[in-house]
Amino acid sequence: MASLGAASSGQRIGMAADHSARSTGLVRLGVGLAYPCLRARGHCRTAGCSATPSSNRSDIGRALGKLVGKGDTTRITFDGKVVGAGNETMEASGDDTALVDRDGVRQVLESREDSFVLSAEEVERIMGFGHFESIDELLRELTRNTSHLSLPPISNFRVSCAALGESGRVYVGVNIEFKDLPLPCALHAEQFLILNAFQHGESAISKLCISHVPCGHCRQFMCELSRSEDMQISILGREPEVFTLPELLPLRFTPRDLIGEGARFLFEEGHNGLVWAGDGSSGGAPGDMEMAQRALAEANASYAPYSNCPSGLCIRDQGGKLYSGCLIESAAYNPTVSPLHSALVNGLVGGLPSWQTIDRVTLVETEGATVKHEHLIRECLKFICPDAEYSVLYAKTS
Numbered sequence: 001m002a003s004l005g006a007a008s009s010g011q012r013i014g015m016a017a018d019h020s021a022r023s024t025g026l027v028r029l030g031v032g033l034a035y036p037c038l039r040a041r042g043h044c045r046t047a048g049c050s051a052t053p054s055s056n057r058s059d060i061g062r063a064l065g066k067l068v069g070k071g072d073t074t075r076i077t078f079d080g081k082v083v084g085a086g087n088e089t090m091e092a093s094g095d096d097t098a099l100v101d102r103d104g105v106r107q108v109l110e111s112r113e114d115s116f117v118l119s120a121e122e123v124e125r126i127m128g129f130g131h132f133e134s135i136d137e138l139l140r141e142l143t144r145n146t147s148h149l150s151l152p153p154i155s156n157f158r159v160s161c162a163a164l165g166e167s168g169r170v171y172v173g174v175n176i177e178f179k180d181l182p183l184p185c186a187l188h189a190e191q192f193l194i195l196n197a198f199q200h201g202e203s204a205i206s207k208l209c210i211s212h213v214p215c216g217h218c219r220q221f222m223c224e225l226s227r228s229e230d231m232q233i234s235i236l237g238r239e240p241e242v243f244t245l246p247e248l249l250p251l252r253f254t255p256r257d258l259i260g261e262g263a264r265f266l267f268e269e270g271h272n273g274l275v276w277a278g279d280g281s282s283g284g285a286p287g288d289m290e291m292a293q294r295a296l297a298e299a300n301a302s303y304a305p306y307s308n309c310p311s312g313l314c315i316r317d318q319g320g321k322l323y324s325g326c327l328i329e330s331a332a333y334n335p336t337v338s339p340l341h342s343a344l345v346n347g348l349v350g351g352l353p354s355w356q357t358i359d360r361v362t363l364v365e366t367e368g369a370t371v372k373h374e375h376l377i378r379e380c381l382k383f384i385c386p387d388a389e390y391s392v393l394y395a396k397t398s
Helices: 017-022 057-064 094-099 102-110 120-128 135-144 189-199 216-222 255-259 286-301 339-350 374-384
Strands: 005-012 160-165 170-174 205-210 232-235 274-276 311-317 322-326 358-366 389-397
Touching: 120 135, 135 160, 135 170, 135 205, 135 232, 160 189, 170 189, 189 205, 189 216, 189 339, 274 286, 286 311, 286 322, 286 339, 286 358, 286 389, 311 339, 322 339, 339 358, 339 374, 358 374, 374 389
Parallel strands: 205 232, 358 389
Antiparallel strands: 005 389, 160 170, 160 205, 274 389, 311 322, 311 358
8 A cells, every 4th residue: 555654454343242243334215215415314123222213104204294285284204195284195186295395306316316415416306396485484484394314312312403615505414423432422413513504615604493403512613613603593483583603603713713714614715735645555445445536635634733643544335335424623623523433424324334334444644643533433443433444644745
């Protein structure tokens, strides 16, 4: 493998079997039951985890309510049936058929490839059906009906959010917790959504709808966003109020306070100029090389203006599919998202079947970094995917 300096080469994490059994599990939902921008996922069914998989067709169908044009009383499920207010299933009448372009809805659903995101074209087509008065209504409906997709085995408190990007895409985020790990290892729904948008190359978020009042942690994390002060924020239960971030977090501590007026913000383009450290020797299997190169690419995309210690991580599942993510720092330090969390979000968005299917993890950090993620990630992996092999590779500034 060219120019790879490995701190830990192929080390298997290894933990007691009970840790593996309690690791969070996910259930991927196929196209037949697909929600327009999500594949429904369940939780670990083992002792100590109160969450259960969500597979109810009518429940998933409610994620885009009002598709039959009758307010909240009737909706269409994604197997082409109409569901009444009491969730009783009815065959669509001629009048119902006239109210909704079911073939158009089906075509949008069945042609989808991404989860947790609707492309600008898909948003335009859904809005074209005429069943949502505005994008704001669409975001509220998505937020209202996606909290069951969160993974909160500790708190059992479900949070969801949906946002419109400047690109026209719509993103969804949910909160994630990890049993047996400390609370700071949890990922907030707003952070999930921002990572989702970042990984899709978004330039800015213009509208954000959240199921609950955002905590201070998330308000601070949103200060990293490019043009965050222009973002319109709505909260379920507080309609029709619309807030700005300066209103939710006055006297904010922003990147400019730490770096100065030339501070770079998240979503703004940047490249860290990293190359492999080492003597230029080659080695390793082709699959290892592919993972390493992807982790290096993530490290180069990493948003690390405060530590100047960018890092990236790539995970592989048992089917050979790769997912990756990078370090996203916060000016307040503690809301920072690790490259592992970022890669796990990429996995959920990309259809990772379960944490236990992760069989290899590769981290790339800078040589001689003052801030390192190697050891903390190793400990987290013991509880998330204990059988995975873990390698740490070094890069340097070119």
